[in-house]
Amino acid sequence: MQRAEHRHAPLFVISVAAELAEMHPQTLRQYDRIGLVIPRRQGGRHRRYSPYDVEQLRQIQQLSQEGVSLEGIRRVIELQNRVEELEATVDELRYELRESERHANRPRVFAVGPHGDVVTVAHGRRPQPRTQAMVLWDPPRRRR
Known part of the structure; x- marks a missing residue:
């Protein structure tokens, strides 16, 4: 599993991301416009896609081929992002709990x-x- 900072690092220009996701660059631009996958911008204009963005593009393609509407896909991605945020919060809380338990034996x-x-x-x-x-x-x- 990739570390989070590398997974979300904006690495790929649109042509490379489109090739990795096996899509046309215009499709990526359309997904950006409708808010499905929003890449970071370099210099305010040039799109830069992360490995996570490419994963999402592949998932969008799979769900679309299975007949899920773009609105349904947007909701799925939104929920997955929320689950990822909550899992990170749980990990942080578990760490804090372990630390407090480790120090709890000391008066x-x-x-x-x-x-x-x-x-x-x-x-x-x-x-x-x-x-x-x-x-x-x-x-x-x-x-x-």
Whole structure:
């Protein structure tokens, strides 16, 4: 699987993208006009297609050959893009959860600041400015 930044990198001019997708360049221009596959622009004018765009063009061609209308294809692509965004969000949240669980076994130290606010203190350090109040919070262990 290609890394995301390479998968969406605008690499191909319209003639190359059309050849890779086995389509006519005019078809790609039409899809751009109706919003099916919108390539990036270089210098404001020249279309640049990514490997992901070429994948979408191939999928459009397959769905079209199966009798799906252009509006139906647009909806399918829109939903696939949304699923991809949501999967990326889930991956980020899983990473954050793993990180928080990795650090959950360590006790956390808090202090009361000069105005009554709670501040986190690094383990083994005293709060600045010095205060007399110090609390050690040991979270309850989760059952597994």
